[in-house]
Structures are given as structure tokens and as C-alpha cells.
Amino acid sequence: MDMDCDPPLLPTAAPDAAIDHAHSITYWSSVSADTNGMLGGYPQTSRIDLQSSSNFLTKLRRRRQPKDALARLNRVADCGAGIGRITKGLLMSVSAKVDVVEPVKKFTDDLVAGLNEEEKETMGEVVNVGLQDWVPEVGGYDLIWNQWCLGHLKDDQLVVYLKRCKEGLAKGDGASQGWVVVKENLSTDVKKQDIYDEEDSSVTRSDEKFRRLFVEAGLKIVATELQKGFPRELYPVRIYALTLT
Numbered sequence: 674m675d676m677d678c679d680p681p682l683l684p685t686a687a688p689d690a691a692i693d694h695a696h697s698i699t700y701w702s703s704v705s706a707d708t709n710g711m712l713g714g715y716p717q718t719s720r721i722d723l724q725s726s727s728n729f730l731t732k733l734r735r736r737r738q739p740k741d742a743l744a745r746l747n748r749v750a751d752c753g754a755g756i757g758r759i760t761k762g763l764l765m766s767v768s769a770k771v772d773v774v775e776p777v778k779k780f781t782d783d784l785v786a787g788l789n790e791e792e793k794e795t796m797g798e799v800v801n802v803g804l805q806d807w808v809p810e811v812g813g814y815d816l817i818w819n820q821w822c823l824g825h826l827k828d829d830q831l832v833v834y835l836k837r838c839k840e841g842l843a844k845g846d847g848a849s850q851g852w853v854v855v856k857e858n859l860s861t862d863v864k865k866q867d868i869y870d871e872e873d874s875s876v877t878r879s880d881e882k883f884r885r886l887f888v889e890a891g892l893k894i895v896a897t898e899l900q901k902g903f904p905r906e907l908y909p910v911r912i913y914a915l916t917l918t
């Protein structure tokens with residue numbers, strides 16, 4: 674053997690291989706239970722975000738009810754709900770029941786404690802587990818909302834999770850009558866690679882990666898938009914509405 678030869682190059686581990694759920698929980702447990710904490714020091718983006726999401730969801734629902742007044746959805750889930758910024762700021766206004774899935778209990782405790790009487794009537798189940806462990810009721814949801822949380826799942830976990838979400842969508846006449854919504858940051862890497870964040874142990878994926886994982890999960894994109902109006906120093910954000918293929 675020639676001892677002067679360079680060792681063979683080993684394949685570089687994918688960024689998502691470094692995801693550590695325990696580390697993520699430790700990080701988020703240290704964050705303040707307010708909009709500033711949830712949005713990484715950019716609380717001013719909340720109003721813009723909620724308005725854009727509301728407009729997107731209204732257009733999505735109008736495809737099925739183009740003329741009549743929009744009926745309230747029966748049941749939706751806010752996944753990675755945090756303190757309920759989206760639960761209270763959007764989903765409770767469009768649905769009769771909103772379940773929240775959030776692994777950090779201090780966030781959901783604050784959410785429940787701050788509900789008014791009307792909001793208490795709309796609040797559904799509070800599930801304190803990570804998304805990798807959440808199993809939605811089959812056919813139980815008109816809408817499963819995922820925002821700024823899927824970066825904490827490895828690629829294979831995300832595909833499995835999305836398949837469970839697919840099974841959780843309400844059905845009508847044999848077809849899906851619900852949507853899985855994904856709203857996430859997009860990688861700005863020049864080679865379109867995922868970017869790992871050591872601080873909260875998450876990955877920021879490319880649009881191309883998301884689209885591939887959606888296909889693997891058996892979901893198709895029926896609407897998508899880029900978020901507008903955020904500070905330029907932030908990652909671009911894209912929202913996707915998905916249904917059965």
C-alpha cells in the first residue's frame with residue numbers, strides 16, 4: 674500500500690443529519706413566550722405575515738365557494754403553534770375548532786391562560802408533542818397549518834409526517850376536501866443546499882427540496898406564493914397549499 678496516498682473522500686453528511694430534537698426543545702424553552710421571542714426579534718413582521726396568510730387562505734377557500742359567503746371550516750390544526758400567534762390571529766376566525774400541536778408546554782400554557790370566552794369555545798385539543806410524534810385523526814381536519822416548524826424535522830421524518838397529515842385531511846366524495854399548508858423560510862445558498870442552524874438545531878430548505886419531499890409524501894401543490902413585505906435581511910418565505918395527488 675502506498676502510504677503517501679490521500680485517504681478517500683467520504684460523503685458529506687446532509688445538513689438535516691445534525692438535527693437534534695432535544696437541543697431544539699432546550700432552545701425554544703429558553704425563548705420568551707411573546708411575539709418577539711417567536712419571531713426572532715422581528716415582532717413587526719407578525720401583522721404582515723398574518724395578513725398575507727389570511728389573503729392566501731381566503732383565495733384558496735374561494736376556489737370551492739366562488740360566490741357564496743365562506744362557511745367556517747369545521748376543524749383545523751396549528752402545528753408548531755408556539756404561543757398561538759397564528760391560532761388566535763388567523764385560524765380561530767375561520768374555523769369552529771382549532772387544535773394546537775406544540776412541544777413546549779410553557780407556550781401552550783400561556784396561550785390557554787390568555788384566551789377570552791369566545792376563544793375558549795373555539796379552542797380544541799392541546800397536544801404537547803413534537804411533530805415527529807403527532808398522529809392526526811384520520812379524516813379529521815379541513816386544514817393542517819405548518820409554519821416555521823418543519824425545519825426541526827429530518828427529511829425522512831418530514832416525509833413520514835406529511836404522509837400522516839395527508840391521512841388527516843377531511844374527505845368528501847372520495848377526494849380530499851382539506852389542505853396541508855406549509856409556510857417556511859427558503860435557503861439562500863447559491864448551490865441551493867439546505868442550511869443548518871446550530872442555535873436552534875434546524876434546517877432551512879430550498880424550494881426545490883420542499884417540492885421533492887411533497888411529491889415523496891404523495892401531496893401536490895395547488896397554490897403557492899412568496900411572502901412580500903419582510904425585511905430584506907431575512908430569509909425569503911414561501912407558502913404552499915397541498916392536497917392529495
